[in-house]
Amino acid sequence: MCRTWWKESVIYQIYPRSFFDTTGNGMGDLMGIQKKVAYIKNLGVDMVWLCPVYESPNDDNGYDISDYTKIMDEFGGDAAFDELLRELHANGLKLMMDVVFNHSSDEHHWFQESRKSKDNKYRDYYFWKEGKEGGPPNNWTSFFGGNVWKYDDLTKEYYLHLFTEKQPDLNWENPKVREELKNVLEFWLKKGVDGFRMDVISLISKQLHFPDAESQDFKEIITSYYSNGPRIHEFLKELNHDVLSKYDIVTVGEGPGIDIKNGPLYVEEDRDELNMVFHFDHMFIDAGPGGKYDPLDFDFVRFKQVFNDWDEKLHQKGWGSIFLGNHDFSRMVSRFGNDTIYRTESAKLLAMLLLTLRGTVYIYQGDEIGMTNVAFPTIEDYNDVETLNNWKEAKAKGEDMTEFLKIVHRQSRDNARTPMQWNNTLNAGFSIGTPWLKLNKNYEEINVENALNDETSILNFYKEMIAFRKHNLCLVYGDYECLDVENKQVFAYRRYDANDAFLILLNFSDNSISWHHEFVVKDYTLVKSNLKNSASNFDLKPWQAKLFRKI
Numbered sequence: 396m397c398r399t400w401w402k403e404s405v406i407y408q409i410y411p412r413s414f415f416d417t418t419g420n421g422m423g424d425l426m427g428i429q430k431k432v433a434y435i436k437n438l439g440v441d442m443v444w445l446c447p448v449y450e451s452p453n454d455d456n457g458y459d460i461s462d463y464t465k466i467m468d469e470f471g472g473d474a475a476f477d478e479l480l481r482e483l484h485a486n487g488l489k490l491m492m493d494v495v496f497n498h499s500s501d502e503h504h505w506f507q508e509s510r511k512s513k514d515n516k517y518r519d520y521y522f523w524k525e526g527k528e529g530g531p532p533n534n535w536t537s538f539f540g541g542n543v544w545k546y547d548d549l550t551k552e553y554y555l556h557l558f559t560e561k562q563p564d565l566n567w568e569n570p571k572v573r574e575e576l577k578n579v580l581e582f583w584l585k586k587g588v589d590g591f592r593m594d595v596i597s598l599i600s601k602q603l604h605f606p607d608a609e610s611q612d613f614k615e616i617i618t619s620y621y622s623n624g625p626r627i628h629e630f631l632k633e634l635n636h637d638v639l640s641k642y643d644i645v646t647v648g649e650g651p652g653i654d655i656k657n658g659p660l661y662v663e664e665d666r667d668e669l670n671m672v673f674h675f676d677h678m679f680i681d682a683g684p685g686g687k688y689d690p691l692d693f694d695f696v697r698f699k700q701v702f703n704d705w706d707e708k709l710h711q712k713g714w715g716s717i718f719l720g721n722h723d724f725s726r727m728v729s730r731f732g733n734d735t736i737y738r739t740e741s742a743k744l745l746a747m748l749l750l751t752l753r754g755t756v757y758i759y760q761g762d763e764i765g766m767t768n769v770a771f772p773t774i775e776d777y778n779d780v781e782t783l784n785n786w787k788e789a790k791a792k793g794e795d796m797t798e799f800l801k802i803v804h805r806q807s808r809d810n811a812r813t814p815m816q817w818n819n820t821l822n823a824g825f826s827i828g829t830p831w832l833k834l835n836k837n838y839e840e841i842n843v844e845n846a847l848n849d850e851t852s853i854l855n856f857y858k859e860m861i862a863f864r865k866h867n868l869c870l871v872y873g874d875y876e877c878l879d880v881e882n883k884q885v886f887a888y889r890r891y892d893a894n895d896a897f898l899i900l901l902n903f904s905d906n907s908i909s910w911h912h913e914f915v916v917k918d919y920t921l922v923k924s925n926l927k928n929s930a931s932n933f934d935l936k937p938w939q940a941k942l943f944r945k946i
């Protein structure tokens with residue numbers, strides 16, 4: 396395994412709108428991130444991933460871009476970006492941009508032109524089709540509800556949008572589109588950015604005959620119809636060859652439909668495509684046939700199996716990305732931990748999991764202080780387009796909306812988007828204006844200032860674990876072996892190389908347990924735990940995490 400900076404990096408993901416507001420308009424901005432560079436640096440991370448900051452009408456909070464080379468004015472515009480990049484680099488931090496290339500905004504001038512007439516020179520930048528039997532060209536449903544085809548009266552044709560109707564899909568079959576997008580990458584690379592996260596990259600190549608979907612299961616529809624299209628790898632190789640390979644950068648492709656079979660094809664080193672992918676096998680583990688708003692119980696053994704399978708598949712020729720939360724999912728401590736009586740313990744346990752697996756680690760803002768899900772009393776308090784569309788659909792179907800609100804509390808993306816909790820003053824110190832999304836009321840207790848002042852805080856545990864990982868490269872590159880896989884309570888594994896060996900025991904439950912295995916306690920010495928005064932044995936209290944070194 397050859398050493399590479401991005402394999403050893405810990406990446407901190409920022410959702411700019413919710414990070415820190417310096418202008419008082421209730422929305423975070425780039426100047427706010429710049430003010431917090433010292434905080435980020437102090438965590439010990441190496442790189443910042445910025446969710447989209449480009450010009451956008453914000454139908455999907457920036458994932459609908461109307462100008463790929465301009466920074467949104469509300470975030471501080473181009474000058475604020477240049478300043479931020481300079482400040483990050485001056486502090487030894489790298490920057491990863493989020494590029495949304497599967498679709499643009501309908502307000503992008505390419506689409507504005509494309510709509511105008513069938514012979515407009517931008518027409519083929521998007522997918523336009525005639526209807527079928529008085530309806531849309533096929534029966535595909537959008538990620539955010541409704542049919543994926545929107546009728547446009549002007550030219551009496553439909554355009555494709557896998558997400559909202561304000562996010563028309565770009566036509567990668569058109570070489571001009573690919574050239575435009577390569578120019579966008581070059582534009583940011585010339586400014587000095589250090590990498591890209593590529594939004595829904597698994598969807599860029601379409602099945603051009605657009606067959607009707609013959610399944611009711613949304614996951615199955617994504618895999619069979621929307622993702623991993625016939626030219627996906629050709630397109631990625633072209634991007635790599637023409638642009639990416641010329642720079643010392645990192646790339647991570649996000650993708651619904653990326654699974655254990657096709658995932659390696661994106662990242663194996665000799666294929667020259669991407670460095671890593673974000674797959675969702677663990678993140679959609681509780682999604683039923685109807686998707687995320689049709690939730691299932693959490694299957695812990697399956698959860699472990701996902702990490703095992705991916706490690707096994709990638710360890711020779713690829714590289715994994717390790718994450719448990721981002722701006723699209725509920726808070727990780729609420730999902731995988733216990734966010735009530737064991738919030739501190741379980742948040743630290745999850746930190747230990749993240750920082751002891753093989754792969755590049757991604758930490759989402761606020762998880763380092765154990766921020767939790769929020770339960771707003773009414774749907775009017777929610778902002779996320781996915782949440783609101785699912786609500787409308789459920790209502791139209793006549794569902795019990797009191798029950799549905801409970802699903803919203805559990806699944807809404809706004810859980811992860813409430814403003815960052817800096818201190819216990821007005822609006823958690825996030826903004827002096829009215830925040831664009833309400834805060835989680837628990838900010839009086841859960842906030843950065845408290846965490847910095849408490850040496851036993853979740854934040855300080857993250858710092859310790861990040862530093863420990865950096866000093867023990869065995870935790871980055873060493874082999875991974877899961878033990879006692881069927882255990883319904885404990886996630887147990889070894890990390891080892893020629894010089895070192897670690898044993899990690901994580902009790903994912905509210906009950907104590909004495910872990911039994913052929914390993915002998917006296918061969919191991921305890922080096923880290925999330926509880927004070929932990930004994931160097933295999934007994935685990937509720938949500939206890941122990942990391943041992945082999946003597």
Ligand code: TEU
Nearest residue numbers: 455458495538558594595651687723808
């Ligand atoms: O997310 C892709 C994606 O698969 C999501 O639609 C995901 O299924 C959903 O958010 C889970 O609740 C990316 C971005 O991360 C997301 O914020 C965007 O809304 C989406 O693409 C469209 O650009």
